[in-house]
Amino acid sequence: MRDLVFIAFLGALFGFGLRRPFLFVLAYVYIDIVSPQRLTYLLLNSVPISMIAVVLSVAGWLLFDDKRDVRLAPRQGLLLLLLIYCWLTTKSADFPIDAEGKWEWVWKALAFAIFLPLTLRTKLRIEALLLFMILSAGSIIIVGGLKTVASGGGYGELNLMVSNNSGLYEGSIISTVAICIIPLILWFTRHGTIFKPDWKVKLFCYALVFACLLIPVGTSARTGLLCIALLALLMLRDAKRRLLYIALIAAAPVVAFPFLPQSFLARMDTIRTYKGDASASTRVAVWQWTIDYARVHPFGGGFEAYRGNHVRYDRIVVEGDQNNQVVKRELEVDKARAYHSSYFEMLGEQGYPGLALWLLISLIGVVRMEMLRWRYLRGPPETLWAGQLASGLQMAHLIYLLGGAFVGIAFQPFIYMLIGAQIGLDTYLARNRQEAAWQPLKRKRPVAAAINAA
Numbered sequence: 001m002r003d004l005v006f007i008a009f010l011g012a013l014f015g016f017g018l019r020r021p022f023l024f025v026l027a028y029v030y031i032d033i034v035s036p037q038r039l040t041y042l043l044l045n046s047v048p049i050s051m052i053a054v055v056l057s058v059a060g061w062l063l064f065d066d067k068r069d070v071r072l073a074p075r076q077g078l079l080l081l082l083l084i085y086c087w088l089t090t091k092s093a094d095f096p097i098d099a100e101g102k103w104e105w106v107w108k109a110l111a112f113a114i115f116l117p118l119t120l121r122t123k124l125r126i127e128a129l130l131l132f133m134i135l136s137a138g139s140i141i142i143v144g145g146l147k148t149v150a151s152g153g154g155y156g157e158l159n160l161m162v163s164n165n166s167g168l169y170e171g172s173i174i175s176t177v178a179i180c181i182i183p184l185i186l187w188f189t190r191h192g193t194i195f196k197p198d199w200k201v202k203l204f205c206y207a208l209v210f211a212c213l214l215i216p217v218g219t220s221a222r223t224g225l226l227c228i229a230l231l232a233l234l235m236l237r238d239a240k241r242r243l244l245y246i247a248l249i250a251a252a253p254v255v256a257f258p259f260l261p262q263s264f265l266a267r268m269d270t271i272r273t274y275k276g277d278a279s280a281s282t283r284v285a286v287w288q289w290t291i292d293y294a295r296v297h298p299f300g301g302g303f304e305a306y307r308g309n310h311v312r313y314d315r316i317v318v319e320g321d322q323n324n325q326v327v328k329r330e331l332e333v334d335k336a337r338a339y340h341s342s343y344f345e346m347l348g349e350q351g352y353p354g355l356a357l358w359l360l361i362s363l364i365g366v367v368r369m370e371m372l373r374w375r376y377l378r379g380p381p382e383t384l385w386a387g388q389l390a391s392g393l394q395m396a397h398l399i400y401l402l403g404g405a406f407v408g409i410a411f412q413p414f415i416y417m418l419i420g421a422q423i424g425l426d427t428y429l430a431r432n433r434q435e436a437a438w439q440p441l442k443r444k445r446p447v448a449a450a451i452n453a454a
Contacts, residue, residue: 003040010036010049014056021060025119026132028053028112032413033136035169038162054112061119071427075364075419076114082357083110086303089350093302102303106411113416120424121431126389127194129421133414134181134188138208140168141178145211148218158218168414175224176403177414178212179231183392185209191385223406227399234395238388281332283340283406285311290339290348300351310335342404345411358410362401365422369394372429386429393422 010027017023031037031053037044086106093099120126144160151158160169168174189197189205197205216224232249239245289309293301301308312333339345346355369390376387400415409415 003044006036006040006044010044014053017056017060021056021064022119022125022128024053024056024060025116026128028057029129029132029417030136032109032112032417033133033168034139035162035167038169050108054108057119058115061115065119066121069431070118071430073117073423073427075361075423076117078357078361078364079110079114079416079419082354082361083107083114085354085357086110086350089300089302089354093305095302095304095307098304098307099302102411105413106303109411109413109416112413113420116417116420117423117427120421120428123385123428124193126421126424126428127192129417129424130184131188131192131194133417133421134185134208137168137174137177137181137414138211140174141208141211141215144174144178144218145214148214167412170407171219172221172223172403172407173409173412175216175219175221176227176400176407176409178215179224179227180396180399180403180418182209182212182231183235183395185212187385187389187392191388223403226406227403230399230402231395234398238391281313282311282334282337285313285334286337286339287341287344290344294347294351298351300347300349300354303349305348306339306345307336309337311337339408341406342401342408342410345408361419362397365397365419366394368426369397369422372426376429386425389425393418393425397422 010031013023013027013030017027028050031050037047037049086103090096090099090103116129120129140160144158147158158171160174162169168177185205185208188195189202191197192201195201213228215221216228236242236245236249286306286309289311290306293305293309297305310333312331339348342358343355346358350358372390373387373394376383376390379387396418397415400409400418404410404415
């Protein structure tokens with residue numbers, strides 16, 4: 001029955017795309033985020049729906065879309081350069097078979113990010129893209145939020161519809177994404193046009209924000225707690241009543257503490273005592289191995305290069321009560337441990353050139369959104385939506401970058417869709433400014449023609 005529901009939904013989406021080809025782009029976004037083929041038992045598993053969606057998206061743009069004044073942003077060039085560089089490192093990878101497996105989905109994420117801004121020619125399309133991204137991620141987040149309320153969750157225990165915890169179905173990844181989309185959800189409560197922000201839309205948005213905040217609790221992901229702290233700090237700069245906002249933020253942990261499950265509190269306590277936690281200790285050891293590896297292999301070892309690591313570290317265990325504690329050091333030996341950090345993922349797999357490219361793409365995005373934020377927040381009221389959207393996209397990017405410090409999500413498609421939305425907004429506003437600059441010249445031309453005729 002569930003297979004039939006997914007097939008009916010995708011069939012309707014593709015059917016509407018025949019009339020409005022941009023819907024093929026949104027269909028691909030939904031498929032890439034939710035992975036419905038992993039949620040079905042049989043029917044969609046044998047059909048390459050992702051490839052079908054992307055082929056229809058490109059064909060629809062080539063055949064029917066308006067391509068006047070198409071703008072290519074510098075970041076699209078950098079994404080292309082990163083794509084080519086990753087292809088080169090894949091050809092010389094330390095583990096070629098495993099590298100090919102990762103390359104099969106990485107190149108699609110990068111290529112789609114290059115293509116996506118070309119389709120975002122209107123405000124409506126930018127809004128539709130963000131809406132599909134939020135609702136697609138929200139379909140996972142709402143399930144996780146409900147299960148957290150019902151059971152309290154737990155590290156590795158919150159089942160997000162599938163048993164395979166890859167992509168957005170992994171606890172730390174969905175925690176990062178859930179917190180980073182909160183500023184965008186709040187934007188829809190003020191400036192949405194597809195769904196007018198009446199009380200029903202606002203109620204849904206606020207409920208979705210609450211579900212997003214529950215995800216780090218249900219997954220017991222320490223990364224999510226750090227992302228919440230950064231979100232609270234970033235939202236302070238846009239708060240109108242800052243003293244009241246600070247008071248509410250200070251009171252929130254006190255109010256929430258009695259309702260938090262013990263498993264979550266115990267997990268968060270390991271942030272302070274990370275040396276006693278095997279997971280955290282392993283990460284530090286792997287990061288040190290990656291730095292040493294990059295000294296010998298400055299151009300990286302290709303995808304999945306972490307499979308060659310072999311780490312030794314001391315795990316500190318404290319036994320006894322506070323007045324009679326015994327500190328023990330236990331030697332741990334491990335190998336082929338993942339990076340658990342986007343920065344070290346890039347350094348180990350793509351070397352210093354790849355890391356520099358990836359950081360430059362993100363840095364330009366943060367700076368460009370700040371420039372748009374200042375330009376349009378200070379402009380007339382009708383441009384306020386653009387300034388606040390730029391601010392929301394910037395906050396989402398910064399939160400994702402913080403989460404990426406503790407989980408390997410450098411190539412997750414979601415961040416590249418976010419970057420595509422940033423580029424689309426930037427180029428759309430640039431076209432508007434150029435058109436506005438031509439308006440005085442257009443008004444002068446009839447006057448000049450009348451003078452010449454006289």
